[in-house]
Amino acid sequence: MGETPLSRERILDAAEDVLRSYGPGKANVVDVAQALGVSHGSVYRHFASKAALRDAVLRSWLQRISVPLQTIADACSTPPTLRLRQWLVALRDAKRARLADDPALFATYSVLAGEAREVIDEHVAQLRAQLAQIIAAGTASGDFHRADPGATAAALFDATLRFHHPAMARHWSGRDENTAFETLVGLLLHGLQAETRDG
Amino acid sequence: MGETPLSRERILDAAEDVLRSYGPGKANVVDVAQALGVSHGSVYRHFASKAALRDAVLRSWLQRISVPLQTIADACSTPPTLRLRQWLVALRDAKRARLADDPALFATYSVLAGEAREVIDEHVAQLRAQLAQIIAAGTASGDFHRADPGATAAALFDATLRFHHPAMARHWSGRDENTAFETLVGLLLHGLQAETRDG
DNA sequence: GAAATGACAAAAATCAAAAAATGTCATTTA
DNA sequence: TAAATGACATTTTTTGATTTTTGTCATTTC
Known part of the structure; x- marks a missing residue:
C-alpha cells in the first residue's frame, strides 16, 4: 500500500x-x-515511544535554528565583534520570526521544550559552543579581553535570555523591544572590549 | 467574639x-x-474578590523584597559601581534565600505571580526605577557613561533575569552558579564604565 | 448603625465511570 | 524474512454528575 x-x-x-x-x-x-x-x-x-518521537520532532525544529547560526559563527572573515552582533541578532530574529509566523505552533514547541529538558540542554550547549567559538576568535584577535570563552559565552547567552527564551515571548512585541535589545547588546559588547585585570 | x-x-x-x-x-x-x-x-x-486578596498577599511578599533593595539604592555614600553590584547581589540573594528557605512556598508565590501579571509589572517597574536611580548617580559622578538611565536599567534588569526570575529558579543550585553570576556582573559593569560614542 | 452572619445562586473543582491512547507482540503480508 | 498489522493489556484522558467554592445581600448582632 x-x-x-x-x-x-x-x-x-x-x-x-x-x-x-x-x-x-x-x-x-x-x-x-x-x-x-x-x-x-x-x-x-x-x-521506541511517543516521548522519543516527540524528542526527535523537537530536535529537528531546533536544528533549523542552530544550523544557520553555526554558519555565522564560522564566518572567519567577519570581524569577531560584528560576527557576535550578527549571531545575537540572528538568534533573536529566528525566534521572533517563528513566533510571528505561527504563534500556535510556537506555543506547541514551547510546551514540547518544557517536556524535553534533555533535548533543550543539548541545544543550549550547542548554541553556547557557537558563542564560545566567536569569543575565542575575538580574544585571539585582541578585540575582546576575557579569560574564559566558555564562561563568557554562558554569560552572554544568559544575558540575552529575555530575547530568545520562549518563556519571555510575551515581551517580544513590546514597543521598545528593538531599543532594549540594542541597549543590552551595546552594553555587552563594550564590556567584552574593555580591558580587565583578570583577563 | x-x-x-x-x-x-x-x-x-x-x-x-x-x-x-x-x-x-x-x-x-x-x-x-x-x-x-x-x-x-x-x-x-x-x-472585593479572591483575586484581590491574592494580589494583596503577593504585593506584601514582593514588598519584603523591594524595600530592602531601596535602602541599597538610596545609599549615596556608597560609590555607584559598588552600589550597583551590591544591589544586584542583594536581589539575587533575596530570591535564592526564599527558594532555599521554603521551596514549596516559593513555588506557591511563583504560581501567584503567574496569575497576577499587573502586580508583577508594578513590582518590576519599582525595581527598574531603583536601578535607574543608581545608574543616574553613576552617570552624574562620571563613573558610568550611558545616555539613558531608564533604558540602561531595563537592560541590566533583563540581563540578570537568569538570576532572579522564578522561571529560572531551576538553575540556581547549579555548580558554577556563583561564577556565572560574577562573570556576567563583571561584564556588565565593564560595559557601563566604557566610554560610548552616543553617551 | 457598623460589622458580621449565613442562606443562597452561579461558577468552578472533584471524582469515578467510560473512552481513548500507549506500548507489546504473535500473526500476517508482500 | 523484513516490514506491517491489529488484537490486547495497561495507562491516560475525557466526560458528566456531584460537591465545593465564590460572591451577594437581606437579616442579625453588639
Whole structure:
C-alpha cells in the first residue's frame, strides 16, 4: 500500500503536521499513523515511544535554528565583534520570526521544550559552543579581553535570555523591544572590549 | 467574639498561612475565614474578590523584597559601581534565600505571580526605577557613561533575569552558579564604565 | 448603625465511570 | 524474512454528575 517505504523522516514530517493541527495536548501517535496511512504499530517500529518521537520532532525544529547560526559563527572573515552582533541578532530574529509566523505552533514547541529538558540542554550547549567559538576568535584577535570563552559565552547567552527564551515571548512585541535589545547588546559588547585585570 | 477587630492586615496574615499550608491550588477563602474564626462573608467585606486578596498577599511578599533593595539604592555614600553590584547581589540573594528557605512556598508565590501579571509589572517597574536611580548617580559622578538611565536599567534588569526570575529558579543550585553570576556582573559593569560614542 | 452572619445562586473543582491512547507482540503480508 | 498489522493489556484522558467554592445581600448582632 505504501508508495514510499515508511521511514523516520516521513514519520517526523507527519508528526509535525499532526502537531501543527492538533496541538501538543491532543496530538497522538494513532493520528500520526493515520496521516501516513499505516497502523500505529508501524510507528513504534521506528520510535521506541511517543516521548522519543516527540524528542526527535523537537530536535529537528531546533536544528533549523542552530544550523544557520553555526554558519555565522564560522564566518572567519567577519570581524569577531560584528560576527557576535550578527549571531545575537540572528538568534533573536529566528525566534521572533517563528513566533510571528505561527504563534500556535510556537506555543506547541514551547510546551514540547518544557517536556524535553534533555533535548533543550543539548541545544543550549550547542548554541553556547557557537558563542564560545566567536569569543575565542575575538580574544585571539585582541578585540575582546576575557579569560574564559566558555564562561563568557554562558554569560552572554544568559544575558540575552529575555530575547530568545520562549518563556519571555510575551515581551517580544513590546514597543521598545528593538531599543532594549540594542541597549543590552551595546552594553555587552563594550564590556567584552574593555580591558580587565583578570583577563 | 473577635478579640482584635478584623482588619486587612489580619486577613493578609491568615491568607499567607493558609497559602503556606494548602498551596495555591487548594487554598480558598472559606479556609482563610475559618483560620480567623469568622464567616467568609466577613472576608469579602475587606477584599472585593479572591483575586484581590491574592494580589494583596503577593504585593506584601514582593514588598519584603523591594524595600530592602531601596535602602541599597538610596545609599549615596556608597560609590555607584559598588552600589550597583551590591544591589544586584542583594536581589539575587533575596530570591535564592526564599527558594532555599521554603521551596514549596516559593513555588506557591511563583504560581501567584503567574496569575497576577499587573502586580508583577508594578513590582518590576519599582525595581527598574531603583536601578535607574543608581545608574543616574553613576552617570552624574562620571563613573558610568550611558545616555539613558531608564533604558540602561531595563537592560541590566533583563540581563540578570537568569538570576532572579522564578522561571529560572531551576538553575540556581547549579555548580558554577556563583561564577556565572560574577562573570556576567563583571561584564556588565565593564560595559557601563566604557566610554560610548552616543553617551 | 457598623460589622458580621449565613442562606443562597452561579461558577468552578472533584471524582469515578467510560473512552481513548500507549506500548507489546504473535500473526500476517508482500 | 523484513516490514506491517491489529488484537490486547495497561495507562491516560475525557466526560458528566456531584460537591465545593465564590460572591451577594437581606437579616442579625453588639
